[in-house]
Amino acid sequence: MRRFLSFLPLFVAATTAVTALQAGEVIASKAPAQVTASKGTDEALLKEFLAPELAFRYDYDFPMSLENAAGEYSMHEFRASVPLPPVMTDTFILLAKLNYRLFLADVDTSVLHEDLDLHTLRLPIQAAWLSPTSPWLAAAYVEPGISSDFNRINSDAFDLSAGFGIGYRFSPNFMAAVGAGYSRNYGDDDVFPVLALLWRVSDRFTVTFSPDGLIPSYKVSDDLYIKLRAELIGGRWLIEDEEGRGRILRLQGASATLQAEQRLFKDCWLTLGVGINAFSELRIEDSNKRELLDEDLEDGVVIRTGLKWVF
Structure with a gap:
């Protein structure tokens, strides 16, 4: 899947931490997830974005036919995310984890007809600087990685995204962040603006927006959440036919x-979901980046499952 900058989790965590600090709370660096929040702070939100979690996920993209040519594309995706120990003080937050994704892609086109094992390995690192006396904060993000079938690796297989942003918490229920980002995860050197928003409409309903997508979330109970995820997808892999x-x-x-x-x-949480992939495009190039195929794909069904343990 296409990976953009994801400032929002760090901004949410940091601004929630600011609220706790302004209320006179102390966040212990040895146990960042065990935060005692005072009345008016959002303990659950802080734990959701700061607590390390071991996560596994399986997605299946049902076959999507090429719109203007014979052929189709489908994919099984397996993910594993392993957290690294976070660092937190009253003025600094550092989050990192190791992400591995295996894509079993079935590509049936006139220029490529293969079952592919595609791998993506990335190390996202996020840092935030904040003040106990101010709602302002700054955050930086860098994520090196590699995307390949591991039969062929050169400079085209390496991914990198990075960025910097400034956030402000207008109230306990609304925050915004702006910044700039760079990414070559899709093969081109892209520089783009970054916007992230968090709006807690009520104790049960929250809306978040970031380069990763739009996510309205409804809390049915302490044990059940319903979410609608609208997001961009995609990726680029160096392969050998x-x-x-x-x-x-x-x-x-x-x-x-x-x-x-x-x-x-x-x-321990279980995720189940179903949805639609739309506006998809499949492109295949040779080693000199000359276009061999560029076709739109018809809409397709996707199912998503996941399991995570929050520490």
Whole structure:
């Protein structure tokens, strides 16, 4: 899936931490997830974005036919996310984790007809600087990575995104952040503005917006959340075809899914969702980046499942 900058989780965590600090709370660096929030602070929100979590996910993109040519595309996706120990003080937050994704792609086109094992390995690192006496904060983000079938690796296989932003919490229920980002995760050097918003409409209903997408979330109970995720998807992988020739596979589009997050026990959560992939485009290039195929894809169904343990 296409990966943009994701400032929002860090901004939410940091601004929630600011609220706690302004209320006179102390955040212990040895146990950042165990925050005692005073009345008017959002303890659950802080824990959601700061607590390390071990996560696994499986998605299946049902076959999507090429609109103007014979062929189709489908994909199984497996993800694993392993957290690294966070660092937190009253003025600094550092979050990092290791993400691995395996894509089993079935590509059936006139220029490429193969079952591919595609790998993406990334190390997102986020840092925030804040003040106990101010609602302002700053955040930086960098995420190096690699995307390949591991049969062929060169400079085209390496990913990188980075950015910097400024955030402001207007009230306990609304915050905004702006910044600038850079990404070459799709093969091109892209520089773009970053906007992130968090609006807690009520104790049960929250809306977030970031480069990763729009996510309205409804809290049915302490053990069940319903979320609608509208997000951009895609990716770029360096591959080798059956004849040993280097190829670059690109996918981009959008996805909308309805998801339920159910607590199984204590800090273990199960996610189930179904949705639609739309506005998708499949592109295949040779090793010199000459276009071999560029086709729109018909809409397709996607299912999403996940399991996570929050520490």
